[in-house]
Amino acid sequence: MLKRKGSEAVLDLLIKNTVIITMAGRGVGLIPRGNIGIRGNRIEVVSDADEPTGNQQAHRVIDGTNKVVLPGLIDAHIHTGIALLRGLAQDTDHWMQKALWPFAAALTPEGEMAGSLVNIIEGVKAGTTTFGDYDSSMADLLRNHDQVGTRARVAETINEMPDKITDLEVGEPYPLDAAIGQRQLQSALDLFEQWHDHDSGRITCMFGPQGPDMVSKELLLEIRELAAKYDTQIHMHVAQGDREIDQMTRRYGKRSIPWLEELGLLDSRLLAVHLTEATDEETRLLAQRGSAMVLCSGSIGIIDGIIPPAAQFLSAGGKLALGSDQAPGNNCSNMFNEMKFTAILNKCKAEDPRVFPAWKVLRLATIEGARAIGLSDQIGSLQPGKKADIIIVDLDSPAMCPAIMAPARNIVPNLVYSANGSEVQTVIVDGRIIMEDRKLVNVDEKQETASAREAAQALGYRARPGKNSVAMQMMEKEQL
Amino acid sequence: MLKRKGSEAVLDLLIKNTVIITMAGRGVGLIPRGNIGIRGNRIEVVSDADEPTGNQQAHRVIDGTNKVVLPGLIDAHIHTGIALLRGLAQDTDHWMQKALWPFAAALTPEGEMAGSLVNIIEGVKAGTTTFGDYDSSMADLLRNHDQVGTRARVAETINEMPDKITDLEVGEPYPLDAAIGQRQLQSALDLFEQWHDHDSGRITCMFGPQGPDMVSKELLLEIRELAAKYDTQIHMHVAQGDREIDQMTRRYGKRSIPWLEELGLLDSRLLAVHLTEATDEETRLLAQRGSAMVLCSGSIGIIDGIIPPAAQFLSAGGKLALGSDQAPGNNCSNMFNEMKFTAILNKCKAEDPRVFPAWKVLRLATIEGARAIGLSDQIGSLQPGKKADIIIVDLDSPAMCPAIMAPARNIVPNLVYSANGSEVQTVIVDGRIIMEDRKLVNVDEKQETASAREAAQALGYRARPGKNSVAMQMMEKEQL
Numbered sequence: 001m002l003k004r005k006g007s008e009a010v011l012d013l014l015i016k017n018t019v020i021i022t023m024a025g026r027g028v029g030l031i032p033r034g035n036i037g038i039r040g041n042r043i044e045v046v047s048d049a050d051e052p053t054g055n056q057q058a059h060r061v062i063d064g065t066n067k068v069v070l071p072g073l074i075d076a077h078i079h080t081g082i083a084l085l086r087g088l089a090q091d092t093d094h095w096m097q098k099a100l101w102p103f104a105a106a107l108t109p110e111g112e113m114a115g116s117l118v119n120i121i122e123g124v125k126a127g128t129t130t131f132g133d134y135d136s137s138m139a140d141l142l143r144n145h146d147q148v149g150t151r152a153r154v155a156e157t158i159n160e161m162p163d164k165i166t167d168l169e170v171g172e173p174y175p176l177d178a179a180i181g182q183r184q185l186q187s188a189l190d191l192f193e194q195w196h197d198h199d200s201g202r203i204t205c206m207f208g209p210q211g212p213d214m215v216s217k218e219l220l221l222e223i224r225e226l227a228a229k230y231d232t233q234i235h236m237h238v239a240q241g242d243r244e245i246d247q248m249t250r251r252y253g254k255r256s257i258p259w260l261e262e263l264g265l266l267d268s269r270l271l272a273v274h275l276t277e278a279t280d281e282e283t284r285l286l287a288q289r290g291s292a293m294v295l296c297s298g299s300i301g302i303i304d305g306i307i308p309p310a311a312q313f314l315s316a317g318g319k320l321a322l323g324s325d326q327a328p329g330n331n332c333s334n335m336f337n338e339m340k341f342t343a344i345l346n347k348c349k350a351e352d353p354r355v356f357p358a359w360k361v362l363r364l365a366t367i368e369g370a371r372a373i374g375l376s377d378q379i380g381s382l383q384p385g386k387k388a389d390i391i392i393v394d395l396d397s398p399a400m401c402p403a404i405m406a407p408a409r410n411i412v413p414n415l416v417y418s419a420n421g422s423e424v425q426t427v428i429v430d431g432r433i434i435m436e437d438r439k440l441v442n443v444d445e446k447q448e449t450a451s452a453r454e455a456a457q458a459l460g461y462r463a464r465p466g467k468n469s470v471a472m473q474m475m476e477k478e479q480l
Numbered sequence: 481m482l483k484r485k486g487s488e489a490v491l492d493l494l495i496k497n498t499v500i501i502t503m504a505g506r507g508v509g510l511i512p513r514g515n516i517g518i519r520g521n522r523i524e525v526v527s528d529a530d531e532p533t534g535n536q537q538a539h540r541v542i543d544g545t546n547k548v549v550l551p552g553l554i555d556a557h558i559h560t561g562i563a564l565l566r567g568l569a570q571d572t573d574h575w576m577q578k579a580l581w582p583f584a585a586a587l588t589p590e591g592e593m594a595g596s597l598v599n600i601i602e603g604v605k606a607g608t609t610t611f612g613d614y615d616s617s618m619a620d621l622l623r624n625h626d627q628v629g630t631r632a633r634v635a636e637t638i639n640e641m642p643d644k645i646t647d648l649e650v651g652e653p654y655p656l657d658a659a660i661g662q663r664q665l666q667s668a669l670d671l672f673e674q675w676h677d678h679d680s681g682r683i684t685c686m687f688g689p690q691g692p693d694m695v696s697k698e699l700l701l702e703i704r705e706l707a708a709k710y711d712t713q714i715h716m717h718v719a720q721g722d723r724e725i726d727q728m729t730r731r732y733g734k735r736s737i738p739w740l741e742e743l744g745l746l747d748s749r750l751l752a753v754h755l756t757e758a759t760d761e762e763t764r765l766l767a768q769r770g771s772a773m774v775l776c777s778g779s780i781g782i783i784d785g786i787i788p789p790a791a792q793f794l795s796a797g798g799k800l801a802l803g804s805d806q807a808p809g810n811n812c813s814n815m816f817n818e819m820k821f822t823a824i825l826n827k828c829k830a831e832d833p834r835v836f837p838a839w840k841v842l843r844l845a846t847i848e849g850a851r852a853i854g855l856s857d858q859i860g861s862l863q864p865g866k867k868a869d870i871i872i873v874d875l876d877s878p879a880m881c882p883a884i885m886a887p888a889r890n891i892v893p894n895l896v897y898s899a900n901g902s903e904v905q906t907v908i909v910d911g912r913i914i915m916e917d918r919k920l921v922n923v924d925e926k927q928e929t930a931s932a933r934e935a936a937q938a939l940g941y942r943a944r945p946g947k948n949s950v951a952m953q954m955m956e957k958e959q960l
Contacts (some may be wrong), residue, residue, distance in 0.1 A: 027958030087890025091837035122878035333709035398602035402936030408951035410567025422902035456882030473887035478507030
């Protein structure tokens with residue numbers, strides 16, 4: 001039995017007689033029949049069901065029979081603010097210019113908030129407890145996370161690009177404007193003041209330069225100093241597409257990762273997202289410098305038809321997390337889907353079914369993801385003393401059925417390859433139940449989806465997609 | 481308005497004011513706000529909501545506001561009989577020998593039936609209405625399809641392999657036994673007598689030689705004659721792995737497809753499954769001969785780390801369907817998942833995000849799949865006169881939200897890339913509602929999952945996985 005000091009006090013919540021996937025140790029740390037007790041926002045005890053804690057007093061007891069309990073999933077990179085554009089941008093080359101931008105221009109702050117909230121609800125219903133939200137207007141979007149009750153480790157995006165950039169032709173160099181950068185940096189600093197370490201650390205902030213191509217050298221160096229001062233991470237798109245590499249070589253005569261190396265940005269504070277166009281050598285360098293990577297398998301696969309070099313990054317000892325990226329492109333924010341994509345795409349890339357096995361992918365979505373975003377001392381595994389971010393999954397749902405415990409177990413492979421997220425029954429974040437029996441506790445799902453529907457309709461009236469829009473071309477061919 | 485003759489009679493069911501994706505025409509044939517009426521087992525009328533049919537009398541009316549109606553999905557290749565082994569076989573090379581067989585030996589007829597029923601329930605809950613079930617004991621398994629109310633186009637598998645084959649070392653040639661083949665062929669003929677064209681054609685049969693490596697030349701030729709006599713298709717694994725190709729070249733000095741060409745099997749009766757190891761040239765030959773292909777993206781990706789040559793097959797004009805294959809290997813039977821995998825894997829194989837767009841993949845799961853399995857005159861699109869196999873999907877579920885209708889629509893991409901199957905609310909097969917508000921109508925889901933759980937536990941007691949079992953090795957490393 002594992003327990004914290006002083007654990008004789010009455011528990012707030014006890015989940016009894018359940019399969020527990022602790023994710024402690026080198027594998028999945030499965031307890032076939034155990035109890036897990038929570039007091040306040042922390043896990044107090046994790047034990048076999050037959051130990052005396054089985055009878056420990058608790059204000060509330062959940063019977064975990066025919067269920068499996070595991071750490072909440074971590075979506076380390078998501079732009080919830082553009083979720084209203086879900087399904088308007090895919091099946092094209094030059095995704096950003098030809099698919100996203102023609103509609104992004106019609107997004108209002110209200111539309112961002114409405115889409116973000118549905119996106120967060122979608123994630124929670126599929127077992128996501130931690131959101132690496134990365135967007136502009138983060139001070140507003142955090143109100144959604146605060147309301148729903150999710151854990152958020154966020155960054156206000158910072159770029160120096162004028163609004164009219166959406167009119168640029170594919171391949172034209174972006175203009176950068178230092179005044180815009182300073183304004184956005186100030187918003188990021190305000191975000192720290194307002195939200196960093198909010199609610200006992202349930203919400204924390206990082207710095208979010210939007211990509212080495214979208215901010216100047218001077219601003220990047222300033223952000224580097226600030227990240228050290230605030231002792232936090234720098235969350236940044238790196239080598240996220242041929243568009244970025246093209247801009248970098250035009251502007252600096254250097255590719256993204258050598259440029260960041262030159263500026264001293266490659267260190268353990270960097271959380272580098274995508275690496276779509278990173279060479280194997282660049283990828284290994286990043287891992288060796290202690291930087292972390294976020295792999296967005298669904299989004300990059302659909303947007304670019306590319307499988308990022310996560311295998312190389314892992315084999316060089318890198319800290320890897322998974323992310324859903326954004327609704328217009330992925331098009332969903334479902335970490336079960338992300339786990340499946342990550343496993344199958346990397347197996348096919350390596351032409352080897354043994355790579356990215358289920359247990360390893362589940363680690364990426366939990367304990368190893370937590371390590372990449374600097375929170376592994378708090379979340380990612382079910383161990384006494386850690387924050388209570390927990391999901392309960394129904395083993396009697398058809399996709400998880402039958403659960404087999406001996407002579408070999410099948411629950412972990414079925415979580416990764418078979419479950420679709422709808423098997424998650426209960427979601428607990430920071431000790432509080434935020435979804436129960438698939439019903440969100442702190443938000444009216446029906447009302448919020450209706451709001452998003454109305455906001456999307458209004459966006460439709462405003463949108464003036466031009467000749468570049470691939471969606472309008474597909475409409476003509478009756479493909480949408 | 482499209483309607484059948486005599487459509488003035490009272491309808492049995494009318495779905496009103498709903499988005500309809502008819503899949504008629506060359507695209508998706510979307511009606512933004514329409515009605516669809518059913519009488520008996522057929523679609524009677526498909527119209528805009530504003531036409532007079534909106535007021536047509538019906539015994540039952542469903543309000544389709546904020547929902548989308550589309551043809552039921554077609555899972556053209558599935559082995560429901562081994563579903564009890566879900567999650568016991570993955571993340572290994574030599575999947576069949578090292579992962580499946582160590583546990584398959586412990587399957588009983590009762591276990592097959594219990595697993596099959598949960599597998600069918602899983603499929604229906606994710607919108608599958610037609611199952612290309614392919615297994616031994618099909619006369620028994622069809623009782624499950626008959627009970628649940630699904631459409632089934634099935635084949636009793638026929639091979640000449642003795643039971644003790646599961647003891648063979650990897651790479652050892654299979655012994656073939658003509659007596660076994662004749663016995664299994666007789667079962668297949670009995671199946672036709674008992675089930676072919678059952679319930680007005682809801683259940684139909686094909687012949688199912690299990691692979692060119694698993695039956696002799698003589699038996700294949702006999703089956704070819706029988707398929708002509710019964711005017712049906714031959715459903716067969718073809719080039720399903722290096723194991724098969726290895727057996728073929730040892731036995732006949734020929735690869736699978738040239739062998740079938742020599743025997744005159746490559747024609748429009750052949751439904752060739754997998755083509756995992758088919759060369760581009762072989763694949764094109766198959767398409768040119770008019771044979772159809774079933775692509776099992778999830779299963780082959782996970783089992784082999786291979787993306788089959790579906791793009792080549794399509795570009796040669798071939799008729800392609802999708803299939804979930806089997807639970808121990810995929811590990812789920814969810815056509816939404818299969819659509820996602822098919823799109824993203826082929827985009828990554830081609831390194832081109834434009835290939836396998838959402839509309840095309842949805843066609844593969846509906847009208848084009850129907851064509852491949854010889855049923856496109858009956859199902860696959862929503863048109864008057866066709867059988868009423870229909871699913872209703874909730875547009876207010878988070879993964880489908882927001883639905884945007886103008887200036888471009890986003891529903892089709894969200895069905896393929898975002899939905900996970902749990903958004904399906906109602907499933908209609910042959911005019912009858914078999915799932916309503918996510919509750920199966922003809923079967924007690926709770927009871928059947930409990931039966932499968934018990935059967936799986938019993939299988940666990942019986943199983944004696946040997947030194948080959950990769951699952952037992954993973955248990956030792958705490959990876960399961």
